[in-house]
Amino acid sequence: MRLGVNIDHVATLRQARRTFEPSPVFAALIAQQAGADQITLHLREDRRHIQDRDLELIKELVIVPVNLEMAPTHEMREIALRVKPDRVTLVPEKREEITTEGGLDVKGMEDYLRDYIKPLKSEGVEVSLFIDPEEIQVEASHIAGADAIELHTGTYANLWNEHRFSEAKDEIERLRKAGKQAKEFGLRVYAGHGLTYQNVKGILELSDIIEELNIGHSIIANSVIFGLERAVREMIETIRGGRNGI
Numbered sequence: 001m002r003l004g005v006n007i008d009h010v011a012t013l014r015q016a017r018r019t020f021e022p023s024p025v026f027a028a029l030i031a032q033q034a035g036a037d038q039i040t041l042h043l044r045e046d047r048r049h050i051q052d053r054d055l056e057l058i059k060e061l062v063i064v065p066v067n068l069e070m071a072p073t074h075e076m077r078e079i080a081l082r083v084k085p086d087r088v089t090l091v092p093e094k095r096e097e098i099t100t101e102g103g104l105d106v107k108g109m110e111d112y113l114r115d116y117i118k119p120l121k122s123e124g125v126e127v128s129l130f131i132d133p134e135e136i137q138v139e140a141s142h143i144a145g146a147d148a149i150e151l152h153t154g155t156y157a158n159l160w161n162e163h164r165f166s167e168a169k170d171e172i173e174r175l176r177k178a179g180k181q182a183k184e185f186g187l188r189v190y191a192g193h194g195l196t197y198q199n200v201k202g203i204l205e206l207s208d209i210i211e212e213l214n215i216g217h218s219i220i221a222n223s224v225i226f227g228l229e230r231a232v233r234e235m236i237e238t239i240r241g242g243r244n245g246i
């Protein structure tokens with residue numbers, strides 16, 4: 001399976017102070033250097049983390065494919081048509097949510113999405129729909145003309161994190177079924193949301209169906225922990241050792 005690294009929450013930390021660090025652009029380059037197959041970022045309508053300039057710089061500097069997650073609004077399509085990421089993933093958005101709560105309700109939006117997607121595809125941008133693992137949503141994604149789907153793994157992740165392993169196993173079966181159905185329609189199948197170093201293991205049994213995982217929060221959270229010791233040492237050196245900082 002390929003790994004797309006979502007760098008949104010580097011920007012969350014920066015936006016907590018509206019300052020210049022940590023930089024999601026720098027993070028994207030480090031993730032690429034470490035072997036990420038793709039950089040994923042979500043330009044939310046409320047700009048709570050990633051900013052337009054981050055997207056522009058990442059598209060300019062990163063060599064691996066860039067996957068832009070965005071709500072299916074006209075403002076966002078204008079941006080995507082200007083920046084031309086390698087992929088657009090259409091996701092639902094609610095202003096008051098802490099994180100994306102579910103998949104896009106494609107059923108009933110097929111006509112809107114078909115028109116929405118066309119200019120993106122004409123510009124060579126792959127279009128993926130972030131959906132719940134439901135037959136009705138997979139079929140609607142096919143009708144809407146998507147190239148791919150990204151299966152929302154949030155329900156699985158929450159069940160696993162709460163140690164409800166038997167229900168988590170049932171959710172794996174739902175993901176398997178939806179993924180298989182999507183492949184029969186000729187859709188490429190990706191997955192992500194809420195995956196961690198622990199719960200990702202259960203997803204690996206779907207490696208014959210899912211081509212790629214997008215993982216963000218857990219990687220960024222662990223990078224703070226892995227990197228903290230060095231960061232403290234560097235500050236001590238800077239204060240006491242006459243150094244000029246990192």
Ligand SMILES: CC(=O)[C@@H](O)[C@H](O)COP(=O)(O)O
Pocket residue numbers: 006008042044069091098099100130192193216
């Ligand atoms: C759609 C999705 O899963 C990602 O956008 C990811 O969750 C990071 O963004 P938020 O944490 O802002 O939802």
Ligand SMILES: NCC(=O)COP(=O)(O)O
Pocket residue numbers: 006040150191192193194195214215216217218
């Ligand atoms: N589309 C899922 C994604 O990009 C990463 O989600 P998360 O790991 O931050 O929950």
